[in-house]
Amino acid sequence: MVTTSKPEYKVIGTRPVRPDGVDKVTGRAQYGADIKQQGALAGRVLRSPHAHANLKKIDASKALALDGVKAVVTARDIVGPDGDLSKLPDPAANILAGTKVLYRGHAVAAVAAINDHVAQEALKLIEVEYEVLPAVLDVREAMRPDAPILHEALRTRAPTGPSEGPSNVVAQTVSAFGDIEAGFAECDVIVEREFSTKMVHQGYIEPQAATAHWNSDDQLTIWTCTQGSFPARESVSQILGHPISKIKVIPTEIGGGFGGKISVYLEPVAALLSRATGKPVSMRMDRTDVFEGTGPTPGTNIRIKLGATKDGKLRAAYGDMAYENGAYPGSAAMYATMVVTAAYQIEHVKFDGFDVVVNKPRTQDYRAPSAPAAAFAMEQLIDEIADQLKIDPLKFRLMNSAAEGSRGPMGMPFKRIGHEECVEAALNSPHYNTPLEGPNRGRGVASGFWFNVGLRSSVNVSVQPDGTVNLNEGNTDIGGTRASLAMQLAETLGITFEDVKATVVDTDSVGVNDVTAGSRVTFASGMAVHEAGKNLIAALKERLAPTWQTTPDEVQFEAGVFKNADGSKTMTFKEAAVATVGRGVGLTVSGSVNAGFLAGGGFAHHIVDVEVDPDTGKTTILRYTAIQDAGTAVHPAYVEGQMQGGAVQGIGWALNEEYYYDDTGRMANSSFLDYRIPTSLDVPMIETIIVEVPNPLHPFGVRGVGEPGIVPPLAAIANAVARATGVRQTQLPMSPRRILETTRGIA
Amino acid sequence: MTGRTYVSARINGEQRDFLVEPRQSLLETLRDELGMTGAKEGCNNGNCGACNVIVNGSLVNACCVLGVECNGAEIVTIEGVADGETLHPLQTSFLENAALQCGICTPGFIVAAKALLDKEPDADEARIRHWLAGNLCRCTGYDKIVRAVLDAADDMRRAPAKA
Numbered sequence A: 001m002v003t004t005s006k007p008e009y010k011v012i013g014t015r016p017v018r019p020d021g022v023d024k025v026t027g028r029a030q031y032g033a034d035i036k037q038q039g040a041l042a043g044r045v046l047r048s049p050h051a052h053a054n055l056k057k058i059d060a061s062k063a064l065a066l067d068g069v070k071a072v073v074t075a076r077d078i079v080g081p082d083g084d085l086s087k088l089p090d091p092a093a094n095i096l097a098g099t100k101v102l103y104r105g106h107a108v109a110a111v112a113a114i115n116d117h118v119a120q121e122a123l124k125l126i127e128v129e130y131e132v133l134p135a136v137l138d139v140r141e142a143m144r145p146d147a148p149i150l151h152e153a154l155r156t157r158a159p160t161g162p163s164e165g166p167s168n169v170v171a172q173t174v175s176a177f178g179d180i181e182a183g184f185a186e187c188d189v190i191v192e193r194e195f196s197t198k199m200v201h202q203g204y205i206e207p208q209a210a211t212a213h214w215n216s217d218d219q220l221t222i223w224t225c226t227q228g229s230f231p232a233r234e235s236v237s238q239i240l241g242h243p244i245s246k247i248k249v250i251p252t253e254i255g256g257g258f259g260g261k262i263s264v265y266l267e268p269v270a271a272l273l274s275r276a277t278g279k280p281v282s283m284r285m286d287r288t289d290v291f292e293g294t295g296p297t298p299g300t301n302i303r304i305k306l307g308a309t310k311d312g313k314l315r316a317a318y319g320d321m322a323y324e325n326g327a328y329p330g331s332a333a334m335y336a337t338m339v340v341t342a343a344y345q346i347e348h349v350k351f352d353g354f355d356v357v358v359n360k361p362r363t364q365d366y367r368a369p370s371a372p373a374a375a376f377a378m379e380q381l382i383d384e385i386a387d388q389l390k391i392d393p394l395k396f397r398l399m400n401s402a403a404e405g406s407r408g409p410m411g412m413p414f415k416r417i418g419h420e421e422c423v424e425a426a427l428n429s430p431h432y433n434t435p436l437e438g439p440n441r442g443r444g445v446a447s448g449f450w451f452n453v454g455l456r457s458s459v460n461v462s463v464q465p466d467g468t469v470n471l472n473e474g475n476t477d478i479g480g481t482r483a484s485l486a487m488q489l490a491e492t493l494g495i496t497f498e499d500v501k502a503t504v505v506d507t508d509s510v511g512v513n514d515v516t517a518g519s520r521v522t523f524a525s526g527m528a529v530h531e532a533g534k535n536l537i538a539a540l541k542e543r544l545a546p547t548w549q550t551t552p553d554e555v556q557f558e559a560g561v562f563k564n565a566d567g568s569k570t571m572t573f574k575e576a577a578v579a580t581v582g583r584g585v586g587l588t589v590s591g592s593v594n595a596g597f598l599a600g601g602g603f604a605h606h607i608v609d610v611e612v613d614p615d616t617g618k619t620t621i622l623r624y625t626a627i628q629d630a631g632t633a634v635h636p637a638y639v640e641g642q643m644q645g646g647a648v649q650g651i652g653w654a655l656n657e658e659y660y661y662d663d664t665g666r667m668a669n670s671s672f673l674d675y676r677i678p679t680s681l682d683v684p685m686i687e688t689i690i691v692e693v694p695n696p697l698h699p700f701g702v703r704g705v706g707e708p709g710i711v712p713p714l715a716a717i718a719n720a721v722a723r724a725t726g727v728r729q730t731q732l733p734m735s736p737r738r739i740l741e742t743t744r745g746i747a
Numbered sequence B: 001m002t003g004r005t006y007v008s009a010r011i012n013g014e015q016r017d018f019l020v021e022p023r024q025s026l027l028e029t030l031r032d033e034l035g036m037t038g039a040k041e042g043c044n045n046g047n048c049g050a051c052n053v054i055v056n057g058s059l060v061n062a063c064c065v066l067g068v069e070c071n072g073a074e075i076v077t078i079e080g081v082a083d084g085e086t087l088h089p090l091q092t093s094f095l096e097n098a099a100l101q102c103g104i105c106t107p108g109f110i111v112a113a114k115a116l117l118d119k120e121p122d123a124d125e126a127r128i129r130h131w132l133a134g135n136l137c138r139c140t141g142y143d144k145i146v147r148a149v150l151d152a153a154d155d156m157r158r159a160p161a162k163a
């Protein structure tokens, strides 16, 4: 670990076993598909086989006649008998299509039946009449004026005002500082390239699953493996027009998400089926549903021009970044234009972003959304300039690094950040200082940035009669956050980790929480926990003061001990809790924060050694080191886990993964056999170096760590492949086929 | 509606008698008929290992075996890996090594690793990576999982009785 000065912590920085651990190694933990409600029916979704079509008619009579089938619902059940299906608003239209299907896999109807097999048989009996339309699958093609139009009502939002006619370009956004022409005029070296990447999936191992029960009193209960129970409640409420006060979302354990389990898919449909049948309805996706019917992350086409002076100063950057939003509007390109240069100080920049709809699934976030593809382009050009100037690629990055006070991605100056420290750690790492030898081998490096977000978090803390505390939080624990929050509470209260019991509770039982995403839970819920801890200490001071014949503000609390002014009376937190709660009256406090949008920013830097087989084109990862600024690593093992997991997802994205479409918009590889994510055989151990540059925005200096680690790998591997083969890779994935095509002209 | 077949098997050391439809996989049988949800469905076609169980000493993907095929079989699932309240060394090692993040793949990995170490207590990193290549984990990057299995193997060699 590389650490700048930080306070001595007792609990933070240790590696306790997580509270939910035993349930998860014994098979007892309940995930989305494990919820069994008495008398529950099974629901399944019918999906469009076409990438683009008018939905003329749905006839479910044969399905309804099948023994065991209880209900069929369509978008008609959302808008009501007199509603106008053509006006079905987004996002409802993505849940059940109205008058048009916009991608293969788009949900058109759903069935509830006595079991899953009957439900699946019933799907085959639903007759749907489609009028097939030409589909557009490529982002640049979709931008052409003569492209098939997905949404007749869509007008481009642009700095010059909305487009006149319908367009597939959702928005043109600009991120510009300085004077781009003057900047390039100063440059001695200019490089320019076009890059493209394919749509990829988060690849969480647990398919979406949800159970809903619409009770006869209109109280709707939903069990779901979501990344956000509160946002899910909000979405279901909006889609179904049912008040949030009548919806309770109970989050189950969640088997991975990475941004893909923020949106609801099955929840509102299960609710409709439950309303129609009066029974609880359980739904789950199969793997093909997950690939075709949920949100992958955009494919891109990115052109960047980058210039530097001969003394190695980056001066100007220009880019045109087009991102596929899938079937409905999104904002990935807008974020891309902001993050693409965040690691560097470049005075003159202009980036145009184009968010574009295409006939593919509506895209969703996938860890640091938009940033990996942007870095794939930018970090390769950085390497090319460093090479041309004969400067070590790490030293070149250091010479141009963003730092405290330099312009951040939205124009405001950065607070204390750790990019320089990450690059320095790379320069000093055992990996970088071990020469790489042998033919067909190359080493690559790359930096990555992600904003990290704050947003709203709330927790409740109640003191138990034995002096332990219960921590009830509202964010799903996707990778150890019960532990990281309990640790921060223990640290605040000066008690042990074992004296805190952390539980994830439903939307009725705690204040509002935003998503488990944006690397925000350990950060923002950590702030809520700290707040609750302070409130608890204040409450105990109130209780101790009268017995100590003093006033609450005379009572001190330090290192877990309450003291009166002259130090003649002392009590540990636990003693005070037993005395006032165990032999007094119950005590519950809450902590609620809105930690704002920006949470301090996180940087990562990766080093990779590859070997490229000249005969097969296969790239093997020989060695990999991930470096990241965690601010303060609350539970270092889980920080390392985030870094390693991000690196390996990036390896898959770089070398293998893509949505492979035929011309009609059919995904040809919608299984884990054909959409191959890395296995244990494909990767080595991932070495980690945690850098700790405390985040000034957090009481313990924490930074979010979930996302920055997926930003560098695509570029780091491309840089390594370029050194190994002498050929720059501008398209992903760098599959054996692509390598052979580009290095030997073999098609 | 399809008729049901009587099946009798030993699951985690206990005799279980049950009825299944011929089309029900062992995974569905365990999860839907017997209420054992420890084995998970990640793909339902043999590509992820989340449903791993041991049948007659061999590691199988429960989604690719039919329930009716298991008449007379000896089956070990994740629910039977611990010895009562005492965790198996692999379970302890996964916890201590932080080898799970979301944990959905964990039952499959632990069952698969047990099937390996039962037969090859000296498995090294290369062998472990090879054996576990049928189990997908999207969260951890495998590093801590492989370390956990190596550590557990070490523990089991030192105190074979515990295993």
Ligand code: FES
Pocket (backbone or CB within 6 Å): B040, B041, B042, B043, B044, B045, B046, B047, B048, B049, B050, B051, B052, B061, B062, B063, B064
């Ligand atoms: S669910 Fe059986 S292998 Fe994936």
Ligand code: FES
Pocket (backbone or CB within 6 Å): A205, A255, A256, B099, B100, B101, B102, B103, B104, B105, B106, B136, B137, B138, B139, B140
């Ligand atoms: S821990 Fe999430 S898939 Fe392995």
